Amino acid sequence: MRRLGTFLLGVMLLAGPAFAxxxxxxxxxxxxxxxxxxxxxxxxxEITVKEPPKGEVLTLAEFWMDPRSGKFLANAVLETGDVQRIGGLALITLPVPVPTRRLLPDEIIMEDDLTVMRLPVGRVGAYVETEIEEVIGKQVRRVLTPGRPIQAQSIIHPLVISRGDRVEISFSDGLLALRSPGRALSDAHEGQEVRIVNLISNKTVTGIATGAGTVEIVQ
Structure with missing residues (x-):
């Protein structure tokens, strides 16, 4: 190992001044x-080394790494010409929005409820929300824990209609405009399809939730 370090150091010195x-x-x-x-x-x-080198490192003569775990081994060439085997972790981290407090179902997530943490990529699954803009304004579906990544299925667009709500049904074809009372058979956020019962005709129809308690029948 010492010979390898001395040889590499000599090559580097021939090429010009060496800086650690x-x-x-x-x-x-x-x-x-x-x-x-x-x-x-x-x-x-985020780089961590188990045993710090015993001097300034000029270069890494050899480097082996397992990208899945982030574990690495390397032969570090020191200023003295010695070669020291070092090991550690080279973890990739990603910025992820996480709650700053416990958020309960039906709460609307505000900007002040979130902070951004860098988490190892192994903790960021396919269904974790990684964009803070995609979380702000959403409604909590399942309890969110402080400091934990937010799963996509744990939040939804804010509901404007809940199952059992009394709603106003509207229909217009450009010439004729009708309104009728109805009752929602499912939850819906703005822009989502929702099944409703027309309380006058007692028929079930499907419309689009256009706001709080309002449904539009689209032909």
Missing amino acids: APLAVLVEERARSDYADSLPPEGAF
């Missing part, structure tokens, strides 16, 4: 190469 780079920078450069195209656009590395 921060170890985390050297590890990230090699890790990025291993991840290649699988690295998320907003991904950032």
Whole structure:
């Protein structure tokens, strides 16, 4: 190992002055190469080393990494010419919105209810919300815990109609406009289809929820 370090140090000195780079920078450069195209656009590395090197590191002579776990091993060439085996983790993290307080069902999520944390990519599943703009203004469907990622199925667009609500049904074809009372057979957010019973004809029809307690029949 010492001979390898001395040889590499000699090559570097022939090429010009050598300057020690921060170890985390050297590890990230090699890790990025291993991840290649699988690295998320907003991904950032958090580097941890089990045993710090016994001096300034000039380069990494060898580097091995498991992209799935983030575990790496490397031969670090020190200023002295020694080569030290180092290991640690190079974890990719992503910015994820998480609640700052416990949010209960039916609450509307406000900007002040959220903060952004960087979490290891392994904790960010396919159904985790990663865009804070997609969370603000949504209605809580299942209890949200502070500091935990928000699952897409745990939030919904705010409901403007709930099952059993009395609604006003409207219909217009440009020439004729009709209104009738009805009762909702399901929940709906604005713009969503909803089944309703016309309380005058006692027939079940499908319309579009246009606001709080209002449904439009579209031909």
